[in-house]
Amino acid sequence: MNLAKWRRYGISYLFLIPSFLFIATFLYYPVLLAFFHSFTKWNLVTSEWVGLDNFKKFFNEGTFATGAKNQLIYTLTDVVKAIVFPLIGAELVYLVGGNKIKYLFRTGFILPMLLPGVVSILLWQNIYDPTNGLLNQLLHAMGFTSTHAWLGEEKTAIWSIVMMGLPFISGLPFLIFYAAIGNMNQEQLEAARIDGANGWNVFTKMHLPFLMPQFKIVIILTILGSLQDYVKIMILTGGGPGVATTNPAMIMYNAAFGSSQYGYGSAIGVALFLVILVLTIFNLKFLKTDY
Amino acid sequence: MQNKKVIAILTTAVLSTTLLAACGSNNNDPNTNTPANTANDQPANTNNSTDAPANDGGNKADDTPKENKTITFSTITNYYTAGLEIAAEDYHKLHPETTVKIDIVSDNTTYQTSFQAKMAAGGDDAPDIVHANLLGDTPNNNIAKGFILKLNDFIEQPNPYNNGTSLKDGIVADYWKNATDSANEVYMLPFDLVGTGFFYNKDIFSKAGITEAPTTWEALFDALQKIKDAGTIPLAMSQATGSDYEGWMVGAFLDWSSRSLIPDTWLQPGDARDTPEADKINSTLKYSPDDPFFDVGAVGDVERQLALWKSGKYDATGPAEQKTWTTLKKLSTYLQPGYATMKDADAYQLFISGKAAAYWNGSWQVGQILKDQKSLGDKAFQWGTFKFPDFATPDPNFPGHPRGILVPGHQLSVTAKKDQETVARSKDFLQFLYSPAEAQKVFSATIDAGQFVQGPSLVKGVTLPDEINAYLDGFKVAGNMAPISLLTGGNPAAEPNATAEGKSLELQYYNDKISLDEYLKKRAALAKKTNEQYIADNKYDLDPKTNP
Numbered sequence: 035m036n037l038a039k040w041r042r043y044g045i046s047y048l049f050l051i052p053s054f055l056f057i058a059t060f061l062y063y064p065v066l067l068a069f070f071h072s073f074t075k076w077n078l079v080t081s082e083w084v085g086l087d088n089f090k091k092f093f094n095e096g097t098f099a100t101g102a103k104n105q106l107i108y109t110l111t112d113v114v115k116a117i118v119f120p121l122i123g124a125e126l127v128y129l130v131g132g133n134k135i136k137y138l139f140r141t142g143f144i145l146p147m148l149l150p151g152v153v154s155i156l157l158w159q160n161i162y163d164p165t166n167g168l169l170n171q172l173l174h175a176m177g178f179t180s181t182h183a184w185l186g187e188e189k190t191a192i193w194s195i196v197m198m199g200l201p202f203i204s205g206l207p208f209l210i211f212y213a214a215i216g217n218m219n220q221e222q223l224e225a226a227r228i229d230g231a232n233g234w235n236v237f238t239k240m241h242l243p244f245l246m247p248q249f250k251i252v253i254i255l256t257i258l259g260s261l262q263d264y265v266k267i268m269i270l271t272g273g274g275p276g277v278a279t280t281n282p283a284m285i286m287y288n289a290a291f292g293s294s295q296y297g298y299g300s301a302i303g304v305a306l307f308l309v310i311l312v313l314t315i316f317n318l319k320f321l322k323t324d325y
Numbered sequence: 326m327q328n329k330k331v332i333a334i335l336t337t338a339v340l341s342t343t344l345l346a347a348c349g350s351n352n353n354d355p356n357t358n359t360p361a362n363t364a365n366d367q368p369a370n371t372n373n374s375t376d377a378p379a380n381d382g383g384n385k386a387d388d389t390p391k392e393n394k395t396i397t398f399s400t401i402t403n404y405y406t407a408g409l410e411i412a413a414e415d416y417h418k419l420h421p422e423t424t425v426k427i428d429i430v431s432d433n434t435t436y437q438t439s440f441q442a443k444m445a446a447g448g449d450d451a452p453d454i455v456h457a458n459l460l461g462d463t464p465n466n467n468i469a470k471g472f473i474l475k476l477n478d479f480i481e482q483p484n485p486y487n488n489g490t491s492l493k494d495g496i497v498a499d500y501w502k503n504a505t506d507s508a509n510e511v512y513m514l515p516f517d518l519v520g521t522g523f524f525y526n527k528d529i530f531s532k533a534g535i536t537e538a539p540t541t542w543e544a545l546f547d548a549l550q551k552i553k554d555a556g557t558i559p560l561a562m563s564q565a566t567g568s569d570y571e572g573w574m575v576g577a578f579l580d581w582s583s584r585s586l587i588p589d590t591w592l593q594p595g596d597a598r599d600t601p602e603a604d605k606i607n608s609t610l611k612y613s614p615d616d617p618f619f620d621v622g623a624v625g626d627v628e629r630q631l632a633l634w635k636s637g638k639y640d641a642t643g644p645a646e647q648k649t650w651t652t653l654k655k656l657s658t659y660l661q662p663g664y665a666t667m668k669d670a671d672a673y674q675l676f677i678s679g680k681a682a683a684y685w686n687g688s689w690q691v692g693q694i695l696k697d698q699k700s701l702g703d704k705a706f707q708w709g710t711f712k713f714p715d716f717a718t719p720d721p722n723f724p725g726h727p728r729g730i731l732v733p734g735h736q737l738s739v740t741a742k743k744d745q746e747t748v749a750r751s752k753d754f755l756q757f758l759y760s761p762a763e764a765q766k767v768f769s770a771t772i773d774a775g776q777f778v779q780g781p782s783l784v785k786g787v788t789l790p791d792e793i794n795a796y797l798d799g800f801k802v803a804g805n806m807a808p809i810s811l812l813t814g815g816n817p818a819a820e821p822n823a824t825a826e827g828k829s830l831e832l833q834y835y836n837d838k839i840s841l842d843e844y845l846k847k848r849a850a851l852a853k854k855t856n857e858q859y860i861a862d863n864k865y866d867l868d869p870k871t872n873p
Contacts, residue, residue, distance in 0.1 A: 078438070078445060165661065183663030185663060191666065271565070272567050272568070274829075275828075275829070277826055285822050
C-alpha cells in the first residue's frame with residue numbers, strides 16, 4: 035500500500051484490525067486447530083496422530099445412517115418451513131389494506147424473535163408432554179381417546195421436532211421477503227395488472243423471480259443452521275427414543291462432550307463443514323440470479 | 326518560577342512516597358497482620374473441641390503473619406452447598422487469613438472437563454479440593470499424572486479439630502477400602518454413603534390396597550398393576566439418553582447373575598500389570614455368595630474383563646439375561662408415557678405432584694423430597710423408600726441377594742498444587758470439615774436448605790433425625806455392585822453413540838418390534854463390535870501376562 039492510500043484508508047484499517055484479531059483468535063484459530071485435531075486421538079490432555087481413522091469411524095458408526103437420514107428430513111423440512119410459510123406471511127401482510135394493520139401484523143410476526151430460542155423449545159416440550167401437555171388435552175377435548183408420548187415414541191418423535199414452531203413464520207425470512215416485496219417496482223406491477231394479470235400471475239411471474247436472491251440467502255442460512263443445530267434435539271429428546279431423532283451434530287456432541295473424544299468430535303465437525311461448503315457452493319452455482 | 330519548581334519537586338516527592346507506600350501496603354494489610362493465635366492455627370477458645378485445633382498449632386515461636394490465601398472447594402449444584410458455605414464461613418472465622426471459596430459447578434461433565442483441562446495447563450487455576458469421583462479419570466491415573474495427592478500419611482495425622490483423633494479413626498472404617506486405588510494409595514476421604522432405590526407414595530399405595538413396601542419383583546409387579554388399574558401412573562423413571570436411570574437396574578441384575586465371575590477380572594500373580602500392592606489386596610479377597618462385600622477394594626484389570634467376555638463363560642443370551650430383560654420389559658409397561666425421552670427432572674415432577682405412585686432414583690434425592698413436601702402444604706403425602714427387590718423364588722442364576730450402588734458419595738480429594746502452603750491449608754480445612762460438630766452442621770444446614778443429603782454420614786459422631794434415617798434405610802442394599810458391563814453391554818468408550826444404539830434395540834424389544842431372542846443376539850453383536858474396537862484401539866492381545 036502506498037503512502038497516499040495508507041493516509042486515505044489507514045484509520046479504517048486501524049479500526050478493523052482489533053475486530054479481525056478477535057475473530058482470528060477466537061474463530062479461525064480454533065477452526066484450524068479442529069482441522070488438525072480431526073486427524074488425532076485427542077482427549078484434551080494427550081494427542082496421538084491417527085490419520086483418517088476418525089473419519090472412517092464416523093462413516094462406520096452404527097448411528098451414522100440414522101443420523102444422516104434424520105438430517106435429510108430436518109434440512110428439507112427446515113428449508114420448506116423457511117421459504118414457504120414466511121413467504122405466504124409476507125405476501126398476506128403486503129396485501130392487507132391499511133398501514134396500521136400491516137404494522138400490527140408485521141410486529142406480531144417479528145416479536146417472537148425476541149424470545150430466547152431455548153424458551154421456545156421448552157414451551158414446545160410442554161405442549162408435547164404426554165401427561166399434562168396441551169396437544170393431548172386438545173385431542174382429548176376433540177374426542178380422541180388415545181394418549182401419545184409425542185417425543186417418546188419412535189413414530190412421532192422426529193415429526194414432533196419438525197412440527198415445532200408451527201406456523202413456521204420465523205422473523206428473519208419473513209422480514210427479508212417482506213422488505214423485498216415492498217421494494218418491488220410498483221409501476222411494473224401496476225402495468226401487469228392493467229395488462230390483465232391476476233394475483234396468481236403477479237405472484238408467480240413477478241414476485242417469485244424477483245425474490246430469487248432472497249431465496250438464495252434464506253436457503254444458505256437455513257441449511258447452515260439446520261446442519262449445525264442439535265440444541266433443540268438435545269433438549270426435546272436427547273436424540274432418542276434410542277437414536278430415532280439423532281443427527282450428525284448430535285453425534286459430534288456426544289463424541290466430544292459425552293465421551294471426551296475431542297479428536298473424533300473434531301473430525302465430525304470437519305465433515306459437517308465440508309458438507310455445508312459443498313451445499314453452499316451448489317446453491318450459489320445452480321440457483322442463479324442476476325444479482 | 327523558582328516557587329513553581331519547588332512546588333513541582335515537592336508534589337513529585339509526595340506522590341512518589343505515596344506510590345511506594347501503596348506498593349508496600351500488602352505487608353501492612355490489617356488482614357495479613359494476623360494475631361498470634363491465628364498464626365499458630367490456634368484460636369483463643371480451646372474449650373470447644375471442634376472449633377479449635379487441639380494441638381498447639383506447631384511452632385509457637387512462629388509468629389510470622391500468614392499471607393492471605395483463598396482455597397477453592399469445587400462442588401456440584403446442590404451437593405451440600407449450603408452446609409459447605411457455612412463450614413467455609415466458620416473456618417474463615419477461625420483462620421481469617423484463609424478464605425474458602427465454594428465453587429459450584431452445574432454438571433458432572435463440565436466438572437470433569439474443567440478439572441482435566443486446568444490440570445493439564447499446569448494446575449494453577451484448578452480447584453484445591455475436589456470430588457474424586459468426578460475427575461474424569463481413574464484415581465490411579467490422576468495420582469500418576471500428578472493431579473491429586475496420595476493421602477495415606479494425611480489420614481493418620483492427629484486431627485486438631487477432633488481432639489487429636491485422626492481422620493482414619495474419625496471416619497467409619499468399613500468404607501476406607503473404597504478410598505484406596507489399585508496401588509493401595511488413599512486418594513479420597515469418604516464423607517457419606519449413597520445408594521439407589523425406590524421412593525413410593527404411601528397414600529397411593531394404600532388406596533390401591535397395598536400396605537407393605539414390596540420386597541420381591543413379583544410383589545412389586547402385583548402392586549404396580551393394582552395402581553395402574555386404579556388409573557395412576559405406577560412408576561416414574563427416566564430412560565432418556567444421558568439420563569438413563571434404568572442403567573442402574575441393568576447393572577444390578579448383571580452383577581447379581583455374574584458375581585461369581587468377578588474374581589476372574591482381578592489382577593493375578595504373574596500378570597503383566599500386577600503389582601505387589603495389588604497382590605496384597607487381591608490375595609485377601611474371595612468370592613462368596615453370602616458375602617456381598619467380598620470384592621470391596623479389589624484391583625481389577627480391563628484386559629482380564631475382555632478376556633472373560635471373549636471366553637464366553639457368561640452367556641449374553643442365556644437364561645439369566647433372558648430373565649433380566651423379561652423382568653425389565655414387564656417393568657417398562659408400568660412406566661410413565663414418554664419414558665424413553667423424558668428427563669429425570671420431569672419424572673420426579675410426576676412423583677412429587679402425586680401423578681406417579683413410585684419413583685426410581687437414589688438417596689441423594691431425599692433432601693429435595695423433604696423440601697418439596699414442606700412446600701406442598703395440604704397436598705403433602707406420606708412417602709417411604711424400598712430396595713431393589715429379590716425374586717420370590719430363589720433362582721440359581723441369581724445367587725444371594727441383589728446389590729446396588731452403595732458407596733461413599735461425597736469423595737473428597739486434594740489437588741496436587743505446586744504451592745505447598747495452599748495444599749497445607751486445604752488439608753487443614755478438610756480436617757475441620759471432618760470434625761463431628763462441623764460435619765453435623767453441614768448435614769443439618771443441607772437438610773434445612775432442601776439440598777442433597779446424599780445418604781448416611783460416614784463421619785463418626787454425626788447423627789441424623791430418625792425420620793431421615795428411616796428414608797435412607799431404603800437405600801442400604803446388600804452391597805455395592807460391580808457389574809462387568811462389557812460382558813453384555815460392550816464398551817461404549819469405543820463408540821460414543823453405542824449406548825444410544827443399544828437403547829434403540831432395547832426399545833424395539835419393549836415395543837414388541839423384535840423378540841427377546843433377537844434382542845439379546847443383536848445386543849451381543851453390538852457388544853462384540855464395541856469390545857473388538859476397544860481391543861484394537863488399546864492393542865490388547867487378551868493375554869494378561871503380556872503388556873500391550
